[in-house]
Amino acid sequence: MTTIDTLIVGQGLAGSLLAWALQRRGQRVLVLDDGHRSAASTVAAGLLNPITGQRLVKGPEVDECLPAAQGCYRELERELQRPLFHPLPIWRLFQGERECQAWEKRRADPAYQDYLGAPLPLMDSPAAPLGGFVQRHSGYLDTRALLAGMRERLQAMGCWRQEAVDYRQIVPGAQGVVYRDLSAKRLIFCEGWQARHNPWFADLPLAPSRGTILTLHSDAPWPSVILNQGRWLMPRGGGEYRLGASYDRERLEAAPDSEEIAALRQQLLRWFPAAPDYRITAVESAVRPNTRDKRPLLGVHPQYPGLGVFNGFGSRGSLLIPWHAERMAERLCDGLPLPEGVDIRRYG
Ligand SMILES: Cc1cc2nc3c(=O)[nH]c(=O)nc-3n(C[C@H](O)[C@H](O)[C@H](O)COP(=O)(O)OP(=O)(O)OC[C@H]3O[C@@H](n4cnc5c(N)ncnc54)[C@H](O)[C@@H]3O)c2cc1C
Structure with a gap:
């Protein structure tokens, strides 16, 4: 048996930043991930946009979450020795x-x-x-660079394993949790939208949505800022752009289709009617872990306090996850209460 403090299932943005917050509190952490098989974080554009929707709303969480996100990404840039956050x-x-x-x-x-x-x-x-x-x-987080850097760091510390966790082998007890050869004080699920298969937290109000993003290359003199008009165009330097995103609540498992691609290309034509010169280098889809009330899902199991969940960051993971990872770490390490609006106990 290997004994640790916290076992984390899933190394998307949520699992990565929770691991970071716990390790900084001296916790022994082990992260298990299935190779990003269903990750939203590897496809996401990482846009950090504090004012959303056509009503131009700044949510009540922005004043706390924005400085937390900026500070966290700056610190991780130093730790992982690579650029991560690009203000634009x-x-x-x-x-x-x-x-x-x-x-x-x-x-x-x-x-x-x-x-x-x-x-x-x-x-x-x-x-x-x-x-x-x-x-x-505003700006964007290079989520792939963050995930790769964090995985390398955790691997070097012996704190990462590639494994698809089998829920049936999780055994919660009075003193913690046993999973195969691992014994932990607690196990926190960060599996993104795959949480809908999690039998330990079967009633969470997930409302996932699939999105498709195009990666483009163009030498055209497009603006070097992010354009946003419902759909958005984001420059990544060196002539690379990302264009997104579609939104589909029904066909969650579907591959990107020609209609979605055509709708995105149409938007480009509206912005640049003089037949823009570009080529598509990638078309990718993934599923956002949205929730019905648009609030994240944090907390521990009502009967098995060794099991917890850190999920539900929807379309705004880059903005929301760093601040919430700190609150979750405080809950787990210091027993502090979670902010009410995000505690899963709001669902009874
Ligand atoms: C098309 C698209 C565009 C987006 N654009 C933005 C944006 O511009 N800005 C923004 O802030 N957010 C954006 N998002 C949302 C953002 O991606 C999410 O909020 C965030 O990435 C969620 O991170 P997560 O770690 O909770 O989930 P995920 O990234 O899905 O990570 C979960 C991880 O757990 C693994 N896993 C699942 N089950 C198991 C298991 N049983 N065993 C082991 N591993 C498992 C998965 O493979 C994955 O690696 C976008 C999402 C999509 C799909």
């Missing part, structure tokens, strides 16, 4: 009158002023006849 403004192009009115209202609100930059001039593009504005405190 977003040009929000109004989708219609409603968004335009929301902008007028928000710009007068002191809580929003730091996030909303200058108005964009009216553009020639037929896609943006109403103009738009520059959004600040």
